[in-house]
Amino acid sequence: MSKPQEPVPNSLEVLDPAGESLQVPSVLPLLPVRDIIIFPGVTVPLTVGRLKSIAALERTGTNGFMLVVTQRNASTEEPSVDDLFEVGTLVKVLRIVDARHEGKQALVVGIARVELGEIVSQSPELSAQFTPMESVLDDIDIQAIWQRVIGLAKRVVDLRDDYPDEWKAFIVGIPGPGMLADLLASNLTLPPEEGIELLREPRDSERLKSVEQYLEREVTIAETQKTLRDQADAGGLDKKRRERMLRSRMREIQEEIGESDAGMREVDELHEKLEAAELPEDAYEQAERELKRLSALPQHAPDRHLIRTYLEWITDLPWSIETEDNLDLHHAREILDADHHGLDQIKDRILEFLAVRKLAPDSHAPILCFVGPPGVGKTSLGRSIARSMGRKFARASLGGVRDEAEIRGHRRTYVGAMPGRIIQSLKRAGSRNPIFLLDEIDKLGSDFRGDPSSALLEVLDPEQNHQFSDHYIECAFDLSGVLFIATANTLSTIPPALLDRMEVIELSGYTEAEKIEIGRTHLIPRQLEAHGLTSEHIELDDAALQKVVAQYTREAGVRNLERFVASLMRKSARRIATDGPETRVHIDTAFVSESLGAPPHLPEMAERTRIPGVAVGLAVTSHGGDILFIEAASMPGGKGVRLRLTGQLGDVMRESAEAALSWVRSHAGELGLDPEAFSSGEIHLHVPAGAVPKDGPSAGIALVTAIVSALSNRRARSMVAMTGEISLRGRVLPVGGIKGKLFAASRAGIETVVMPRRNEKDLREVPEEVQDSLEIHLVDTIEEALAVTFETGEVPIAH
Numbered sequence: 001m002s003k004p005q006e007p008v009p010n011s012l013e014v015l016d017p018a019g020e021s022l023q024v025p026s027v028l029p030l031l032p033v034r035d036i037i038i039f040p041g042v043t044v045p046l047t048v049g050r051l052k053s054i055a056a057l058e059r060t061g062t063n064g065f066m067l068v069v070t071q072r073n074a075s076t077e078e079p080s081v082d083d084l085f086e087v088g089t090l091v092k093v094l095r096i097v098d099a100r101h102e103g104k105q106a107l108v109v110g111i112a113r114v115e116l117g118e119i120v121s122q123s124p125e126l127s128a129q130f131t132p133m134e135s136v137l138d139d140i141d142i143q144a145i146w147q148r149v150i151g152l153a154k155r156v157v158d159l160r161d162d163y164p165d166e167w168k169a170f171i172v173g174i175p176g177p178g179m180l181a182d183l184l185a186s187n188l189t190l191p192p193e194e195g196i197e198l199l200r201e202p203r204d205s206e207r208l209k210s211v212e213q214y215l216e217r218e219v220t221i222a223e224t225q226k227t228l229r230d231q232a233d234a235g236g237l238d239k240k241r242r243e244r245m246l247r248s249r250m251r252e253i254q255e256e257i258g259e260s261d262a263g264m265r266e267v268d269e270l271h272e273k274l275e276a277a278e279l280p281e282d283a284y285e286q287a288e289r290e291l292k293r294l295s296a297l298p299q300h301a302p303d304r305h306l307i308r309t310y311l312e313w314i315t316d317l318p319w320s321i322e323t324e325d326n327l328d329l330h331h332a333r334e335i336l337d338a339d340h341h342g343l344d345q346i347k348d349r350i351l352e353f354l355a356v357r358k359l360a361p362d363s364h365a366p367i368l369c370f371v372g373p374p375g376v377g378k379t380s381l382g383r384s385i386a387r388s389m390g391r392k393f394a395r396a397s398l399g400g401v402r403d404e405a406e407i408r409g410h411r412r413t414y415v416g417a418m419p420g421r422i423i424q425s426l427k428r429a430g431s432r433n434p435i436f437l438l439d440e441i442d443k444l445g446s447d448f449r450g451d452p453s454s455a456l457l458e459v460l461d462p463e464q465n466h467q468f469s470d471h472y473i474e475c476a477f478d479l480s481g482v483l484f485i486a487t488a489n490t491l492s493t494i495p496p497a498l499l500d501r502m503e504v505i506e507l508s509g510y511t512e513a514e515k516i517e518i519g520r521t522h523l524i525p526r527q528l529e530a531h532g533l534t535s536e537h538i539e540l541d542d543a544a545l546q547k548v549v550a551q552y553t554r555e556a557g558v559r560n561l562e563r564f565v566a567s568l569m570r571k572s573a574r575r576i577a578t579d580g581p582e583t584r585v586h587i588d589t590a591f592v593s594e595s596l597g598a599p600p601h602l603p604e605m606a607e608r609t610r611i612p613g614v615a616v617g618l619a620v621t622s623h624g625g626d627i628l629f630i631e632a633a634s635m636p637g638g639k640g641v642r643l644r645l646t647g648q649l650g651d652v653m654r655e656s657a658e659a660a661l662s663w664v665r666s667h668a669g670e671l672g673l674d675p676e677a678f679s680s681g682e683i684h685l686h687v688p689a690g691a692v693p694k695d696g697p698s699a700g701i702a703l704v705t706a707i708v709s710a711l712s713n714r715r716a717r718s719m720v721a722m723t724g725e726i727s728l729r730g731r732v733l734p735v736g737g738i739k740g741k742l743f744a745a746s747r748a749g750i751e752t753v754v755m756p757r758r759n760e761k762d763l764r765e766v767p768e769e770v771q772d773s774l775e776i777h778l779v780d781t782i783e784e785a786l787a788v789t790f791e792t793g794e795v796p797i798a799h
Helices: 051-060 143-159 165-173 178-185 192-200 205-235 240-258 261-278 281-296 306-315 329-339 344-359 379-390 421-429 452-459 514-532 544-551 559-579 587-594 652-664 698-711 737-747 757-765 766-773 783-791
Strands: 011-015 021-025 028-033 044-048 066-069 087-097 104-121 125-132 370-371 393-397 435-439 482-490 503-506 538-540 585-587 614-621 626-637 640-646 680-688 721-722 751-754 773-777
Touching: 011 104, 011 125, 011 652, 028 044, 028 051, 028 104, 044 051, 051 066, 051 087, 051 104, 051 379, 051 698, 066 104, 066 192, 087 125, 087 192, 143 205, 178 192, 178 205, 261 281, 261 306, 281 306, 281 585, 306 421, 306 503, 329 344, 329 379, 344 379, 344 503, 344 640, 379 393, 379 435, 393 421, 421 435, 514 544, 514 585, 538 559, 544 559, 544 587, 559 585, 559 587, 585 587, 614 698, 614 737, 626 698, 626 737, 640 652, 652 698, 680 698, 698 721, 698 783, 721 783, 737 751, 737 757, 737 766, 751 783, 757 773, 773 783
Parallel strands: 028 066, 370 482, 370 503, 393 435, 435 482, 538 585, 614 721, 640 680, 721 751, 751 773
Antiparallel strands: 011 021, 028 125, 044 104, 066 087, 087 104, 104 125, 614 626, 626 680
8 A cells, every 4th residue: 555645635535446545626526327336446438418417527537536426216317416326436537538429438447435425516517525435344254255256256257158267367366355346246237226235335244245145146047047048959848838937937036036127027927928818829929929029128118018008908808718608598587587577579589599509509699689769778688688698798888989990999000009899898808708788889970080880790790700800909809709789779870781780679668567567676676775775664655656657757668767766765765864764754646746746747638639630640769659749730822732841850751741631632522621622722730849850651641630630620539549651542551660659659548549450460569468458450541540530420431
């Protein structure tokens, strides 16, 4: 060791790694670095690009001294003193090279450990005070540790191909234990926190012990890699087993020694999930390619999270997971009956499917379409079917969907790309053979982004859907095991090609008796539970429930009925909460009137048809069957008869009105009408509820009846409703929606219905209860219809 130099003002005495005393200014330029830790005695190249760092380097100059301190977070661009570790290294700048557009490069050598002091200057460069850290000599025998470390270092050199053999002689020749620990630590891949702990430790023996542990870890990893490499070279393992063993052993080693690469751990986890997913061959090859891309990317590469998300989708899909069908037909029938009242046609169809599945397990699943008004139980029926079969349930709401990518998914070239609703729902269901409900399929739209209904053609075709291709997944997924059930309120908006792929089952609604039974067995118990009540609190009369059904709800389904029942429960809950828990509320007709107010639906048939010129027609809307009042008026004046139509009528209904007038005019004599009525004046036809669009040919008989009634000044029968298309030759032609229309007539209190004889076959679908409540007349001609719609003898008709 040389003699100490004479003190220099504003300087500190520092010992270099060789023990030489140096006089160093007490305030030095400060250079923050990102992921580098410089140990004393180690020469390190640095790339400097930040403006303050370049200024600090220029201020120091060649052969000058500066402080190098590591940042806590490598991503911080303008670090403050709080962003730096409290210990660093005093370095000497050996060389500075201009790197043109990339800033400057410098070669520095570590001199001593230092503790960072107060920041003296922030601009144009950082400068700070520091305190040298002196090494502490131990009393313990360090020779044994020293020799073990040398032996481990030489073993690492032997096992690693990237370390030259000359290093072994170099390691043996290092004069001191502290310098040996620092030089070895600088060549180990250590996390910044562990490197800082080594830099902070002043005792040579402790640093040497830490380095010994790190070297043992390196030896274990190197030996494992060599063993696996030797096995692979000897041909003892196939490729997949070798890769699996390599990943498993490496992961075990990393977990044991407390070090793991987050990126490689992520790749290993994805590979394990890929193996467990049992993918088809083409999907597995696609995923393998993406996994190799992922493993080759740096940890912070922008594409890394996109590939990872894609692989997570691939591995999470139920490629081979499916539930076993419960083929017990009696059990399935019990569940269907317990969940839904009536709906025998649908229940029979599901039981038929189960029977076929039992006899032919590989048969294609049917694609059903439940069509009916809101509130009849289409969606809940899908859940019930899934429960009865023991399958998972998936649902995708298609109302308002206008983009084809919602069905097929987005291509991965787009930002925010993701699979379509089919694949998303299957992932949530966790099964490749769920009951899949396509809700509101009649409300699909289309625009410049494509036609979703066209994308559904592949999904709903049993000959194609075993190779369904989602744009995001980019490999075929088998949908042949899925039981698709679509729901719709109307068939008119479903494209013919899509409708052709589905088996349509109509749900026309419930009769009054069915609603009462549903209310008693399903709605009331559900609302009691929802409002914290029990049957001990509430006593609801059958008469009260019947009044709610008859006077407060006139719909095909039971949604409004449940709302009114809920309202009664709220009124009851309030009374119980006010009067005490022992209170028992009796809900009778008086309580219903008091709680719900005036009934919105009162009998009005006789009142509205007591004057001439009014006829009652039957129609079907997306909300179910309904009655239409058709009003006609004759006004004199002008030249020639004119027909005026109001009530927001569609083209088909307008043409039906013109045909009705032509038939009446051509048969005026037979009907006992004054021919002069057709020589001048105006006939006005109006259908009330003008805000609601109306169309279709089925009001033909009603239009004829209204015109004849107005021109003859004779009333039509008040409790008669009619439906049927007419021809100019007086024929009554068949129409659709007979079941829904008869349900509507029954709800409205109609006594007699006139309908085409050719619709007699449709009566088989109408419950006997509805048919028994109506007097149904089947007619072939308009004359036969008029004989029913007017009182006997009111309209003279020649035969």
